[in-house]
Amino acid sequence: MIGIDHKRLEAQLTFFREIDKLKQVFRQTLLLDGSRVENDAEHSWHLAMMVLTFIDYAPTPDMDIAKVLKLVILHDLVEIDAGDVYTYDDFDAEEKRQKEQACADRVFNILPKDQADELMTLWHEYEAKETPEALFAGAMDKLQPFLHNYYVDHNSWRLHDVPKKRVIEKMSIIKKGAPKLWELTMQLINEADAAGLFADSVDTTIPKAG
Amino acid sequence: MIGIDHKRLEAQLTFFREIDKLKQVFRQTLLLDGSRVENDAEHSWHLAMMVLTFIDYAPTPDMDIAKVLKLVILHDLVEIDAGDVYTYDDFDAEEKRQKEQACADRVFNILPKDQADELMTLWHEYEAKETPEALFAGAMDKLQPFLHNYYVDHNSWRLHDVPKKRVIEKMSIIKKGAPKLWELTMQLINEADAAGLFADSVDTTIPKAG
Numbered sequence: 001m002i003g004i005d006h007k008r009l010e011a012q013l014t015f016f017r018e019i020d021k022l023k024q025v026f027r028q029t030l031l032l033d034g035s036r037v038e039n040d041a042e043h044s045w046h047l048a049m050m051v052l053t054f055i056d057y058a059p060t061p062d063m064d065i066a067k068v069l070k071l072v073i074l075h076d077l078v079e080i081d082a083g084d085v086y087t088y089d090d091f092d093a094e095e096k097r098q099k100e101q102a103c104a105d106r107v108f109n110i111l112p113k114d115q116a117d118e119l120m121t122l123w124h125e126y127e128a129k130e131t132p133e134a135l136f137a138g139a140m141d142k143l144q145p146f147l148h149n150y151y152v153d154h155n156s157w158r159l160h161d162v163p164k165k166r167v168i169e170k171m172s173i174i175k176k177g178a179p180k181l182w183e184l185t186m187q188l189i190n191e192a193d194a195a196g197l198f199a200d201s202v203d204t205t206i207p208k209a210g
Numbered sequence: 211m212i213g214i215d216h217k218r219l220e221a222q223l224t225f226f227r228e229i230d231k232l233k234q235v236f237r238q239t240l241l242l243d244g245s246r247v248e249n250d251a252e253h254s255w256h257l258a259m260m261v262l263t264f265i266d267y268a269p270t271p272d273m274d275i276a277k278v279l280k281l282v283i284l285h286d287l288v289e290i291d292a293g294d295v296y297t298y299d300d301f302d303a304e305e306k307r308q309k310e311q312a313c314a315d316r317v318f319n320i321l322p323k324d325q326a327d328e329l330m331t332l333w334h335e336y337e338a339k340e341t342p343e344a345l346f347a348g349a350m351d352k353l354q355p356f357l358h359n360y361y362v363d364h365n366s367w368r369l370h371d372v373p374k375k376r377v378i379e380k381m382s383i384i385k386k387g388a389p390k391l392w393e394l395t396m397q398l399i400n401e402a403d404a405a406g407l408f409a410d411s412v413d414t415t416i417p418k419a420g
Contacts, residue, residue, distance in 0.1 A: 004394070016260065032227055042249070049229055066276035070262060111263060
């Protein structure tokens, strides 16, 4: 092909095929109709739509939207090998980091070196949670499954023995990443508590619909 | 909440819930492992990853990446009510347009007016296929299911009675939207033909694996 670097294109096509596996990495989060759990590809798409529509609540008005979109779209690719770890599970953070880094090394490096480096740099920025873009992306990543749990009311927190304090702790990135949404988050956490949704909610005896 | 427009936030949360339905709009395209068809949310995510990695083949070097990402992420929201129409089906284009516009009117207008207008404008830009961003997004939207059909080799074209000429016709947006990928596309179409994958391929008797 004229003007085409065949080897480069072939690597990109291999990567295109490899990442299809993200559609089979399942999460704990139920769809809002309660019918099944969602997968990482759907989750990442939902975050991208949140970036478009919750942008009012960004930590700075001059955020680089292209970068935030890239961060949410690629942030879970490292779970192709490592799998999704449930936020509220007890897990060894260092072991998780190593597994995800190994997956990033394998999957990103399918691409030509310049593109592999770009994705690795973006993923490390996402993980470091230091830039406004990474903080906002991280806040959306926590808010989305929280809202699903809240709206579906499927006892996920109680089933996994998650107390209110732990939810507040996990959601605390929203304070930095989307500070204007923190009051909403606390309001919904308190409502969920009143409805008996946490492991330590006082009224855990309310019968659940459905 | 201080500094928050409650009505605005409520509309955004309603929209967040509404668009979850895109995860249940199924397409004809099989996942690359052949296990099931994919849905519009997964498809849209895959296009966004293609934007990041196939950007070498953009029609102009100075494309607005944030805009292309927005276009691919939202382009199928209009299928929440209208459903996915198989590219190769005979369909009434005007009827499809009307159904999708009605869905856009309903779904986008859940959002505050300024955001609804922004999404409508973006979707119309995508549909018009005039800007480099819309052409590139449109090319990815055709290339992704084509590559799935090619790699999965699941007889989709033969099952749907699609001749080679019709595939070439449908893929032709790639000429404008990602011109450097046109030669690849034609090469793969010819290979698919040689493998007997089209309704009018000469050798349609080759037994398929799996």
